[in-house]
Amino acid sequence: MTAIPQGRTRKSVLAGAMCALVVTGAGLTGCGGEDPDAGTNGVGKLAPAKIQSRTQSAARAAETVRLSGAVISNKRTYKLDMRLKDDGGTGSVTSKGVTFRLLRVDEQLFIKADADFWDHQDGKGDDGTTDATAAGKLEGMYVKVPKGDPAYQQLSVFTDKDVLLDGLLALHGELATDGRHEQNGIRTIRLTGDEGSGGKLDISLEGKPYPLLLVRAAGAGTLRLTDWDKDFALEAPAKNETVDYGQQLPSS
Structure with missing residues (x-):
C-alpha cells in the first residue's frame, strides 16, 4: 500500500474545510468545479454594462409589465x-x-x-x-x-410603459455586480450604481433577463416589476x- 505524503493530506483537508466554510457561510456553490451559472440565462457572466443593456432591451421588448x-x-x-x-x-x-x-x-x-x-x-x-x-x-x-x-x-x-421604464431603470454612477440573490423564488443577479448609492436592480437569471426589483438612488423609492408578458384586458x-x-x- 502506497502511503500518501503528509503534506498532501494536510492540503486536501484544508481545501475541503475551506470549501465547506464557503458553502455553509455564503450559500454559494462551485468548490467542486460546478458552474454557478449552470441553468441560468447567462447574464451573470457578463460585464455590468452588458447586463444593464440586456436588461433594458428585454424590458422594452416585453408586451406587458406590472x-x-x-x-x-x-x-x-x-x-x-x-x-x-x-x-x-x-x-x-x-x-x-x-x-x-x-x-x-x-x-x-x-x-x-x-x-x-x-x-x-x-x-x-x-x-x-x-x-x-x-x-x-x-x-x-x-x-x-x-x-x-x-x-x-x-x-x-x-x-x-416605455417612459416609465426608461426613466426608472437607469442606475447612476459606476456599475458593478453585487452577488446572487432571489426574488419570489427566482434567482437574480444584483446590479448597482456607485456601490448602491446610485440605485440597485435585481435582474432575473431565469428566462429573459427582466428586472424584478428596483431600489432607486438616494432613497427615492422601491419598485417591484412583475407579470412580465402576462396579457390583460385594456378597454375604454x-x-x-x-x-x-x-x-x-x-x-x-
Whole structure:
C-alpha cells in the first residue's frame, strides 16, 4: 500500500474545510468545479454594462409589465400599482393619502376617484354649482382628461410603459455586480450604481433577463416589476360610466 505524503493530506483537508466554510457561510456553490451559472440565462457572466443593456432591451421588448411600490419625486411620495402595455395602462396611484385610478387606452386618458379627490374647496363653477356638488357627481365615474389640460401630461406618464421604464431603470454612477440573490423564488443577479448609492436592480437569471426589483438612488423609492408578458384586458369605459368636461378638467 502506497502511503500518501503528509503534506498532501494536510492540503486536501484544508481545501475541503475551506470549501465547506464557503458553502455553509455564503450559500454559494462551485468548490467542486460546478458552474454557478449552470441553468441560468447567462447574464451573470457578463460585464455590468452588458447586463444593464440586456436588461433594458428585454424590458422594452416585453408586451406587458406590472409596477408596484413607491416612487419619491420632488419630496412627494407616489404609491403605484400599474399594469402597463404598449398602448396604455391601468391601475392606481396614491399620493398624500388620496388614491385615484388611471386608465389610458391609446390616447384616451381617464381618471376615476371618490368625491374627496375632487372636493378641495367649496367654491363655485361657471355654472353656479359648488365644488362639493360637482364632486358628488364625479364620484366613481371615469372622467376623461383632455389632451390640452396640463394634467394630461402629468398623469399619462404613469400609464406609459416605455417612459416609465426608461426613466426608472437607469442606475447612476459606476456599475458593478453585487452577488446572487432571489426574488419570489427566482434567482437574480444584483446590479448597482456607485456601490448602491446610485440605485440597485435585481435582474432575473431565469428566462429573459427582466428586472424584478428596483431600489432607486438616494432613497427615492422601491419598485417591484412583475407579470412580465402576462396579457390583460385594456378597454375604454362605457359611455354611461364616463364624464367628458371638454377642454378642461374641474380643479382638483
